[in-house]
Amino acid sequence: xxxxxxxxxxVESLSRFPGIGKRSAERLAFYILKMxxxxxxxxxxxxxxxxxxxxxxxxxxxxxxxxxxxxxxxxNRQQNVICIxxxxxxxxxxxxxxxxxGLYYVLLGKISxxxxxxxxxxxxxxxxxxxESGKITEVIISTDPDSDGELTAHFLIQKLSQYKVxxxxxxxxxxxxxxxxxxxTATLGQALLDKKPILT
Ligand SMILES: [Zn+2]
Numbered sequence: 001x002x003x004x005x006x007x008x009x010x011v012e013s014l015s016r017f018p019g020i021g022k023r024s025a026e027r028l029a030f031y032i033l034k035m036x037x038x039x040x041x042x043x044x045x046x047x048x049x050x051x052x053x054x055x056x057x058x059x060x061x062x063x064x065x066x067x068x069x070x071x072x073x074x075x076n077r078q079q080n081v082i083c084i085x086x087x088x089x090x091x092x093x094x095x096x097x098x099x100x101x102g103l104y105y106v107l108l109g110k111i112s113x114x115x116x117x118x119x120x121x122x123x124x125x126x127x128x129x130x131x132e133s134g135k136i137t138e139v140i141i142s143t144d145p146d147s148d149g150e151l152t153a154h155f156l157i158q159k160l161s162q163y164k165v166x167x168x169x170x171x172x173x174x175x176x177x178x179x180x181x182x183x184x185t186a187t188l189g190q191a192l193l194d195k196k197p198i199l200t
Pocket of ligand 1 (some may be wrong): 019057059060061062069070071072073102
């Protein structure tokens with residue numbers, strides 16, 4: 001090994017980040033080495049703060065530092081519509097489109113036979129509770145238009161069709177097999193406007 005073991009261990013840890021391969025991890029490690037001590041301290045502190053203080057919103061599972069996230073606690077949002085997404089990053093993507101003013105429900109996952117995640121693993125109790133409360137008249141299923149996302153959408157349609165709620169699927173002008181977070185903001189905005197009603 002050309003470098004000290006602790007350096008390699010740092011590279012190894014960094015390469016576990018999503019989307020970070022060995023080469024990128026090395027680049028990050030070199031960067032960390034060159035950082036000013038105070039800068040590094042601030043970064044570590046920020047990471048700890050985020051880790052300690054961010055939790056799932058009690059209503060929708062979106063990231064929040066409070067019991068309820070900023071979207072759920074905003075009285076100006078449409079209170080009768082829920083957009084169902086897989087991850088908090090999808091909330092971010094949809095918010096960027098400025099085409100949606102309702103509430104969310106974040107699944108924190110999706111059905112994935114390959115990864116051994118079945119419909120039983122998907123926790124939608126909080127979602128069902130909200131729908132059972134009778135305040136929700138519309139849901140827009142915005143899981144990824146890939147095979148796992150479609151499987152999840154299908155399951156949700158099945159579950160939700162027993163309630164008096166209009167079900168929409170985000171329009172798939174979006175290319176199949178893609179992920180919400182990678183769709184450009186304009187296309188995603190249009191997909192929300194073109195959402196298709198599901199007849200149940
Ligand atoms: Zn929330």
